[in-house]
Amino acid sequence: MPFESDKIMFEVYKEATYSGKYRVVYFTELQDHNKQAEISRAMAGEHFFDGFIRAYRKGQAKDAIEKLLSRLNDGELVSQADFERELKPFVPS
DSSP: OOOGGGEEEEEEEEOSSTTOOEEEEEGGGOOTTTHHHHHHHHHHSEEEEEEEEESTTHHHHHHHHHHHHHHHHTTOOOOHHHHHHHHGGGSOO
16 A cells, blocks of 8 residues: 655646746755745646556656646647646555
8 A cells, every 4th residue: 555655745826927838846855945935936836637556657647747748838729638648657545
């Protein structure tokens, strides 16, 4: 049975600044020195998608998220269903 610490909570959001870039924040990996700033930046943005990925194979999951973000930032229409489908292998059960 997986432990709570075996998963990483994240959120994808669109920046509220003029750039309007999509970004991701991995909440459970934040350190004290950057926690407040990262959370504030995410809260100021427009929520797009959130969830959990398993700590096991997190590198592959983060690569998948980065590819999806690149597609969004390049102007491609990527839906929440696309995120769910691409991340399904990395989501804790």
